[in-house]
Amino acid sequence: MSKFKKKDDKGGPGISTASLPDIVFMLLFFFMVTTVMREVDLKVQISQPEATEVKKLENKALVCYIYIGEPVESNKYGTKERIQLNDAFATPEDIGSYVEEFRASKDEAEVPLITTSLKVDSETEMGIVTEVKQELRMVYALKINYSTRERLDR
Amino acid sequence: MPKRGAPPEINAGSMADIAFLLLVFFLVTTTMDTDLGLARLLPPPILEDVETPPIKERNVFVVLVNANDQLLVEGDLMEIDELREAAKEFIANPANEENLPEKKEKDVPFFGKMMVSKQVISLQNDNGTSYDMYIQVQNELAAAYNELRNEIAMDQFGVSYDALVEAGDKAKVKAVREVYPQRISEAEPKDVGKK
Numbered sequence: 001m002s003k004f005k006k007k008d009d010k011g012g013p014g015i016s017t018a019s020l021p022d023i024v025f026m027l028l029f030f031f032m033v034t035t036v037m038r039e040v041d042l043k044v045q046i047s048q049p050e051a052t053e054v055k056k057l058e059n060k061a062l063v064c065y066i067y068i069g070e071p072v073e074s075n076k077y078g079t080k081e082r083i084q085l086n087d088a089f090a091t092p093e094d095i096g097s098y099v100e101e102f103r104a105s106k107d108e109a110e111v112p113l114i115t116t117s118l119k120v121d122s123e124t125e126m127g128i129v130t131e132v133k134q135e136l137r138m139v140y141a142l143k144i145n146y147s148t149r150e151r152l153d154r
Numbered sequence: 155m156p157k158r159g160a161p162p163e164i165n166a167g168s169m170a171d172i173a174f175l176l177l178v179f180f181l182v183t184t185t186m187d188t189d190l191g192l193a194r195l196l197p198p199p200i201l202e203d204v205e206t207p208p209i210k211e212r213n214v215f216v217v218l219v220n221a222n223d224q225l226l227v228e229g230d231l232m233e234i235d236e237l238r239e240a241a242k243e244f245i246a247n248p249a250n251e252e253n254l255p256e257k258k259e260k261d262v263p264f265f266g267k268m269m270v271s272k273q274v275i276s277l278q279n280d281n282g283t284s285y286d287m288y289i290q291v292q293n294e295l296a297a298a299y300n301e302l303r304n305e306i307a308m309d310q311f312g313v314s315y316d317a318l319v320e321a322g323d324k325a326k327v328k329a330v331r332e333v334y335p336q337r338i339s340e341a342e343p344k345d346v347g348k349k
Contacts, residue, residue: 020170021166021170021173024170024173024174024177025173027177028173028176028177028180031180031181031184032180035180035183035184049285049286049289049290051191051192051289051290051292051293052293052297053192053293053296053297053300054190054191054192055190055192055193056190057189057190057191060189115193117189117191120285121285122284122285122286122289123284123285123286124284124285125281125282125283125284125285126279126280126281126282126284126285126288127281127282129285129288130279133196136196137196137197137198137199138199140198140199141196142195142196142197142198143193143195143196144193144194144195144196145191145192145193145194146191146192146194146289146292147189147190147191148190148191148192148289148293149190150190
């Protein structure tokens with residue numbers, strides 16, 4: 001006499017999980033293809049302003065980013081707005097060479113299509129932004145895009 | 155000699171686990187956000203002192219923003235909500251008023267002879283203006299143009315301007331732009347670039 005009676009298998013046959021890897025792989029490839037790795041570590045805080053008349057930024061390979069905002073490590077770098085190019089803080093004078101460097105890395109035929117995306121914190125004062133714009137004009141990087149979030153109301 | 159049977163089956167049960175692991179990694183690192191923003195074209199730099207051609211005062215819509223984020227439009231204080239309507243009225247000048255911009259007859263494809271106004275919007279901001287306010291002003295001005303373009307595209311083609319742009323109908327888009335050319339001029343900053 002056994003205390004534990006063997007349960008008789010009454011449930012139907014188990015669902016085959018053999019196709020589970022296939023499904024997971026399908027999802028995996030989808031995310032692998034769509035994923036875009038963040039190209040830089042943000043050292044400045046940016047909360048973008050909102051706007052309604054936004055356009056999509058096309059051809060991300062031809063976009064040159066400039067970040068402006070308060071440093072994240074404000075105890076180390078203070079609270080004054082700073083410009084970030086690539087992975088380092090910069091001054092407005094560095095923008096010219098930064099844009100030239102970006103152009104040099106691209107094909108010559110694509111250079112006129114390069115857009116400069118300004119990712120600026122909404123609390124920033126216009127003084128620094130104007131300085132950056134003046135520098136961009138000097139190197140004829142005239143196509144710019146003020147990065148904003150989309151506001152859906154109104 | 156040992157007899158060779160069928161090779162032992164490799165257990166593929168953990169394959170799902172590995173795939174899940176990778177899947178989770180890509181799920182976490184992926185950023186689906188598309189970059190959105192207001193596209194603008196900066197004017198080329200002024201190399202030497204070129205005399206700017208005189209523009210009649212009635213053709214210029216002056217928008218000033220001060221360091222306290224207050225708007226002064228054509229000499230009057232204004233709230234940001236009113237800017238769009240004021241700009242639309244200025245750009246279109248429906249009643250052909252004396253103090254609003256002049257119009258000139260122009261041949262535009264699809265539309266035939268149109269009265270195109272010689273409007274220019276001049277935007278000047280202070281160094282202390284917040285970026286948020288600046289974007290709001292730019293946005294309202296762009297919205298004014300877009301609304302007018304939508305209206306005229308609706309009348310002429312039965313579809314909005316946005317739909318034309320999305321459909322990539324370049325000839326029609328160009329025609330609409332010719333009727334309402336977007337002219338937002340930013341004043342040369344005065345105390346910037348001092349060395």
